[in-house]
Amino acid sequence: MREGRPASFYWLAAFFCLFLLFLYGPMIAIFALSFQGPTGGMTFPMNGISLHWFGRLWSGGGIVDIKSAFWRSLQLGLTVMVITMVFSVLAGLAFRKRFIGQNLLFYVTIASLIVPSIVTSLGIALQFRLFDEVVKAYAPGFIADTYSTAMGIFTSGLGAHLTWALPFGLLIMFAIFNRFDGRLEEAARDQGATPWQTFFHVILPVILPSLIGVGLFGFTLSWDEIARSSQAIGEKNTLPLELQALTSTVTTPEIYALGTVTTGVSFLVIGLALAGILFLRARQARHGSDAGKGLS
Amino acid sequence: MRGSDLELVQVTKRYGVTVAVNAINLRVKAGTYCCLLGPSGCGKSSTLRMIAGHEAVSEGDIILGPSNVTDLAPAQRGTAMMFQSYALFPHLSCVDNVAFSLKMRGVAKAERRKEAMRLLELVAMSSYAERLPAQLSGGQQQRVALARALITKPQILLLDEPLSALDPFLRIKMRAELKKLQKELGITFIHVTHGEDEAMALADLMVVMNQGLIEQAGTPREIFNAPATAFIARFIGGHNIVSDAAGAIAVRTDKLRLTKAVNGAARTAVVSDVEYQGSYVQVGLAADFAPELTANLSEAVFDAEPFNPGDTVAVSWNEADIHRLGTAA
Incomplete structure (x- = not known):
């Protein structure tokens, strides 16, 4: 047998490249078209290169209220991120012990990943409408008179996003705690640490890099979520919903510029999280380095 | 405060219907190197963990000196444990690992690091103080774990199969060091092992366990020359x-x-x-x-x-x- 790769390697490599093109081609096309010249249209060819459409987007000229939709989505994403991190850690800790109804709770949580998103969304909307009816009918006058709905970004919208992000966070946390060496906690206890001290000085630092990953996941799941938001978000839209609405009304590359900006935010968040993890690692490595200390 | 005898009185451990340790009685004089020896599943590790306070006692009492420590938390007993595969905190440097118990008690940073360095000196690891556990060999990790256990000034050091993760050459070397350290410190060591050569080499008191019972306790010579059972x-x-x-x-x-x-x-x-x-x-x-x-x-x-x-x-x-x-x- 000769050195070198078999023919199948090149076939498979070509196939893989096509797959990558299929995956990232659309994104790259939109990214490129967002730099379309001022006279360019929504399709290739490029008619010059400019930041014209980003300028239009920034000035809010063509599209109504896109900036506030952006901030709403950002706030919602960050809220989902924090809640997912806190609750998945708490649940991860709880599920290390056996308790009654453990399996039931687990399946109920995971079920919301399996039920079609739109159904979850409709269900949440229905539930809130029922609640609204009850409030209007039975609440004392000073509430009922001014009351319209409890639905909104940070009530039904937040709930809808959590049915998506939280189960994912939980599953990741279970995997993390599966690998967690319980003897570390025993060692901490042996050294006189209280349960709180054990958590803050041993458990949390050990799982922190993974926890950052969970937060990141929670944010991105919320940031580009449409189906669950669609029925349950209330009167103010998130950014993806605005974007979806715009696809039918806007006929300029401005919408591509918007797509590029939102994708950029996703990358920024991922980049920040990775930087955070690398920083933690580097700090540990710096602590642990013998460089210049004359050790063999 | 050093120099209390340890006494186990009718100590029993049950897991559901299985009896892991069956009403054992044992007296270990202060300053003894005691080896708990037996095949896997004989109850030796459960016994050690009950002495440490990491396992609840089903029945019986654990007496250390004048006090009954059966219901005390691990850190209040005057025991310290060195875990199998050491359980060093992976995110802390050696010196911070050793200083951990002092930090939990709120000792100031300079003071606790000084004390930790003294302990690292004792186990010849002071030049590795700033390293992370992952950057150490098995033998070095063991020394750090030893220093971390000893910084609490225990009356009894409990060692759970401390040599099993080392290669044969290092095992014999560390074995000798453990014995020397125990002599120097003059405290009781209780060492769980399934290797009879290890127990023979180290023990003042060798306790052979089988199926949750103590089959025989005595010096290695007594046991080797007069084994009680087949x-x-x-x-x-x-x-x-x-x-x-x-x-x-x-x-x-x-x-x-x-x-x-x-x-x-x-x-x-x-x-x-x-x-x-x-x-x-x-x-x-x-x-x-x-x-x-x-x-x-x-x-x-x-x-x-x-x-x-x-x-x-x-x-x-x-x-x-x-x-x-x-x-x-």
Whole structure:
């Protein structure tokens, strides 16, 4: 047998490249078209290169209220991120012990990943409408008179996003705690640490890099979520919903510029999280380095 | 405060219906190197973990000096544990690992680091103080774990199979260091192991456990020369177990005499294998009066009258070398 790769390697490599093109081609096309010249249209060819459409987007000229939709989505994403991190850690800790109804709770949580998103969304909307009816009918006058709905970004919208992000966070946390060496906690206890001290000085630092990953996941799941938001978000839209609405009304590359900006935010968040993890690692490595200390 | 005796009184551990430790009684004098020895599942680790306070006691009491510590938290007992595979905190440097208990008690940073450095000095690890555990070899991790356990100034150090993760060469080296350290500190060490050579080399008091019970406790010499049961004779090795008219007896493998078989010999056997072991020659024998029989002959004795596999030999021993065994296990 000769050195070198078999023919199948090149076939498979070509196939893989096509797959990558299929995956990232659309994104790259939109990214490129967002730099379309001022006279360019929504399709290739490029008619010059400019930041014209980003300028239009920034000035809010063509599209109504896109900036506030952006901030709403950002706030919602960050809220989902924090809640997912806190609750998945708490649940991860709880599920290390056996308790009654453990399996039931687990399946109920995971079920919301399996039920079609739109159904979850409709269900949440229905539930809130029922609640609204009850409030209007039975609440004392000073509430009922001014009351319209409890639905909104940070009530039904937040709930809808959590049915998506939280189960994912939980599953990741279970995997993390599966690998967690319980003897570390025993060692901490042996050294006189209280349960709180054990958590803050041993458990949390050990799982922190993974926890950052969970937060990141929670944010991105919320940031580009449409189906669950669609029925349950209330009167103010998130950014993806605005974007979806715009696809039918806007006929300029401005919408591509918007797509590029939102994708950029996703990358920024991922980049920040990775930087955070690398920083933690580097700090540990710096602590642990013998460089210049004359050790063999 | 140093120098309290440890006493286990009818200590029992049950997991559901399984009894892991069955009402054991044991007294360990202060400053003793005690080895808990036995096959896996014999209850030795459960016993250690109950002494440490990491396992609740189902029944019985653990007395340390004047006080009953059965219901105390691990850190309040005056014991410290060195875990199997060490359980060093992976995110903390060696010095911070060692200083952990002081940090939990709120000792100021400079002071606790100074004390931790003193302990690292004791285990010859001070030059690695700023390293993370992942950057250390197994033997080095063990030294750090030892320093971390000792910084709490325990009366009893509990070691859970401390040498099992090391390679054979390092194991013997660390074994000697553990013994030396115990002598220097003068505190009690309780060391769980399944290696009889380890226990023999280290122990002042060797406690052999089987199926949740203590089969025998004594010095290694007492146990090797007078194993109480066939189980112990088999477990510590170096013994042949033979049945005679009055029951089971044990004869050390180095006390067997082999001669050319002549008619009328009381016990004969066929040589099944001959292994040269350096200072002695190990002769495996097949006989009808014992399932397994081994004779360790000195090189000189063997050379004077060598045997080959297939030879029939007469087996004998002195009456004085017979040790009668208790109820067969």
